[in-house]
Amino acid sequence: MLQQSIKSFIQQDQQIQYLLHLADNALILSHRNSQWCGHGPILEQDIALTNIALDQLGQARNLYQYAALLITEKTGISTTEDQLAYLRDVGEFKNCLLAELPNGDWGQTVLRNFLMGSYQFFLYQELQQLASGQLKAIADKSIKEITYHVRWSADWVVRLGDGTTESHARMVQALELLWSYTGEMLEPCDYEQGLIGTQSSYIKAAWEAKIAAVLAEGNLVHPTNDWMQSGGKKGLHTEHLGYLLAEMQFLQRAYPGLEW
Amino acid sequence: MEATIVKDKEKSIWNILETVCDPEIPVLSIIDLGIVRAVQVNEISDTVELTITPTYTGCPAMDMIGAQIRLALAEAGYHQVNIQQVLSPAWTTDWMSESGKQKLQAYGIAPPVATNFNQVYLEDLEIACPNCGATNTKLVSEFGSTACKALFQCKDCLEPFDYFKCH
Ligand SMILES: [Zn+2]
Numbered sequence: 001m002l003q004q005s006i007k008s009f010i011q012q013d014q015q016i017q018y019l020l021h022l023a024d025n026a027l028i029l030s031h032r033n034s035q036w037c038g039h040g041p042i043l044e045q046d047i048a049l050t051n052i053a054l055d056q057l058g059q060a061r062n063l064y065q066y067a068a069l070l071i072t073e074k075t076g077i078s079t080t081e082d083q084l085a086y087l088r089d090v091g092e093f094k095n096c097l098l099a100e101l102p103n104g105d106w107g108q109t110v111l112r113n114f115l116m117g118s119y120q121f122f123l124y125q126e127l128q129q130l131a132s133g134q135l136k137a138i139a140d141k142s143i144k145e146i147t148y149h150v151r152w153s154a155d156w157v158v159r160l161g162d163g164t165t166e167s168h169a170r171m172v173q174a175l176e177l178l179w180s181y182t183g184e185m186l187e188p189c190d191y192e193q194g195l196i197g198t199q200s201s202y203i204k205a206a207w208e209a210k211i212a213a214v215l216a217e218g219n220l221v222h223p224t225n226d227w228m229q230s231g232g233k234k235g236l237h238t239e240h241l242g243y244l245l246a247e248m249q250f251l252q253r254a255y256p257g258l259e260w
Numbered sequence: 261m262e263a264t265i266v267k268d269k270e271k272s273i274w275n276i277l278e279t280v281c282d283p284e285i286p287v288l289s290i291i292d293l294g295i296v297r298a299v300q301v302n303e304i305s306d307t308v309e310l311t312i313t314p315t316y317t318g319c320p321a322m323d324m325i326g327a328q329i330r331l332a333l334a335e336a337g338y339h340q341v342n343i344q345q346v347l348s349p350a351w352t353t354d355w356m357s358e359s360g361k362q363k364l365q366a367y368g369i370a371p372p373v374a375t376n377f378n379q380v381y382l383e384d385l386e387i388a389c390p391n392c393g394a395t396n397t398k399l400v401s402e403f404g405s406t407a408c409k410a411l412f413q414c415k416d417c418l419e420p421f422d423y424f425k426c427h
Contacts, residue, residue: 044400044401044403044411045401047401047403047404047405048401048402048403051403051406051407052403054316054318054320054407055316055317055318055407056318057318058314058316058317058318058319059317059318061317061318062317062347134347136348137346137347137348137350138347140347140348140349140350141314141317141347141348141350141351142317144350144427145316145317145407148402148403148425151402152402152403
């Protein structure tokens with residue numbers, strides 16, 4: 001468990017909450033993608049997704065390190081990236097629900113990466129303009145990697161959507177399942193307001209245009225339902241996150257402070 | 261006088277860093293890669309301050325590179341070394357030295373072709389095969405054996421090869 005005093009501090013500091021939200025998105029998506037390691041449909045794609053997971057883990061680490069540094073400076077209590085990743089419980093994680101859903105099949109996995117990667121791309125593009133200091137630096141660095149991720153996942157969405165009867169049907173199914181989890185990314189919550197509040201309309205419009213273009217190219221009908229799930233950003237998660245954390249955090253929980 | 265000594269020390273440190281290799285592509289030194297951004301010697305505290313930029317955020321080689329730098333400098337008598345990692349300006353393949361690119365080519369990895377990162381689609385690039393030199397090559401996968409590489413195949417000699425991606 002994270003020290004109570006750090007926990008209380010995080011609850012009151014919107015900047016830290018925002019950094020943890022960004023970091024949690026990257027970490028949880030990375031963890032899901034890493035679960036494909038050794039199970040990809042062909043070797044090249046197994047390697048591709050593992051590489052993407054590694055990039056996302058790197059992004060998460062930069063964000064946790066920055067958050068840990070700020071917490072240490074502001075509270076005087078030494079805090080590390082590992083504590084933030086491994087010692088927080090479900091209700092303290094602030095990732096979007098989309099990141100934590102199970103992988104499903106390959107189609108569902110590439111679609112999730114496309115929907116979320118596109119959002120991260122436009123978000124980091126905004127952060128390059130709006131943020132300063134270390135957060136801007138992280139955005140500058142991350143967007144280069146995310147550019148490659150989105151190209152890769154968009155290619156797959158088109159290939160499977162516009163592929164065989166079977167692959168098309170799988171993509172339709174995946175789209176139906178994931179769509180209601182996309183709205184949460186585009187709806188800023190209180191701790192996001194300060195930094196990107198007024199700019200969120202750009203992110204939303206750019207994301208919608210990108211998604212519409214790729215779905216059309218992949219011969220996939222754009223979903224019309226607009227009822228959206230939410231809660232992840234505030235710590236209200238699906239039942240899946242607890243299982244994910246149990247596996248991911250096991251070592252640090254069982255052997256606190258263990259290092260390689 | 262003192263300023264000259266510091267300058268000489270810094271120059272010798274740059275030379276030592278030429279001998280520290282990327283653990284994943286051992287023909288490249290970290291100078292070839294362009295990840296060393298600054299070297300400063302503080303005479304008063306007898307400390308070496310290094311600034312390095314990671315190639316990729318998740319690059320597992322960075323920790324090892326840090327350890328190798330410390331080892332190489334310790335052998336030369338520099339025991340107090342601070343290594344600071346900075347993310348901005350973000351590392352780019354433009355920082356790779358010309359000799360580094362030639363070493364990559366000779367090693368069998370096609371070097372990055374200088375071009376604007378944002379406009380690059382890998383399938384549109386003309387990448388020469390490091391084995392036979394033919395430009396009749398095709399993209400196999402945008403992600404290769406490590407995060408920094410993509411996988412290509414030569415359609416002339418049929419050899420698969422890594423291409424160091426622009427970043
Ligand atoms: Zn060839």
